[in-house]
Amino acid sequence: MNGSFPTGGFGSGSPFGGFGGSNGAGGPASALFEAMDQVRKAFEPRPGGSTRMARGDVRAAVLSLLAEEPMHGYQIIREIEDRSGGTWKPSAGSVYPTLQLLADEGLVAAEEQNGRKTYSLTEAGRATADEADAPAPWEGNGNRESGRHVVLAKAGMDLAGAAAQVARTGSSAQADQAVEVLEDARRKLYAILAEG
Structure with a gap:
């Protein structure tokens, strides 16, 4: 995603500070919220961009x-x-x-x-x-964004929405679990690319 993810992973610091948990600023929930918001924005259609048709x-x-x-x-x-x-x-x-x-x-x-x-x-x-x-x-x-890209974009946005929900309403323990799931998903996605 053009380097838009935090370089320290999902558990690094964030300006959202303690979102959804009791970890305080820089907790996993706040970093999760920031990272998944970036994912959501990356998948959003860009007005006037490549979606403009002839x-x-x-x-x-x-x-x-x-x-x-x-x-x-x-x-x-x-x-x-x-x-x-x-x-x-x-x-x-x-x-x-x-x-x-x-x-x-x-x-x-x-x-x-x-x-x-x-x-x-x-x-x-x-x-x-x-x-x-x-x-x-x-x-x-x-x-x-046609065909498989539409499906991939929707899955990415759905995942971002679920992660943001955990960040907003989950406990610190739930946020930590969500970070582990997302880190595992990221590794698996890169492994898919490495196979090709």
Whole structure:
């Protein structure tokens, strides 16, 4: 993680001081909280970073989703976010103009339902979507967080959340046990890399 972990391991000093236990400043619970907060931040999607997708990706994503079922614009945005594991949430300013462009090309038709426009593919749009060889943008190799990376990031954030909970509410003994578990997990992860 670019050297963001404390060099002395999880048990080294921390500015959070005695978080969740009676060890005082620099106790295992405070160091655990700091380290796991850094892990959580390392896995968070970075706005405007590598998760930014190209204009053609929005078009491909819209066609891919509408090939499954008709949707309104907000549904499309939410589905893209869900399927990319939260790493890509296109703005309304990119989705709605794309929908309009696709409608102008005769690939998408809009129908008013309950005060909302619902978009569906026309026959020409379905043919275009069927001809597309590439996987959906959230499945592509160009998306750093796609596939296995999404699963790994979620597991890392879940672990960080559990460790932070121990740091906040656990006793000193529980924090010490958590540090041992995390140190063991770190060693095992590096051992996995060493095998490859």
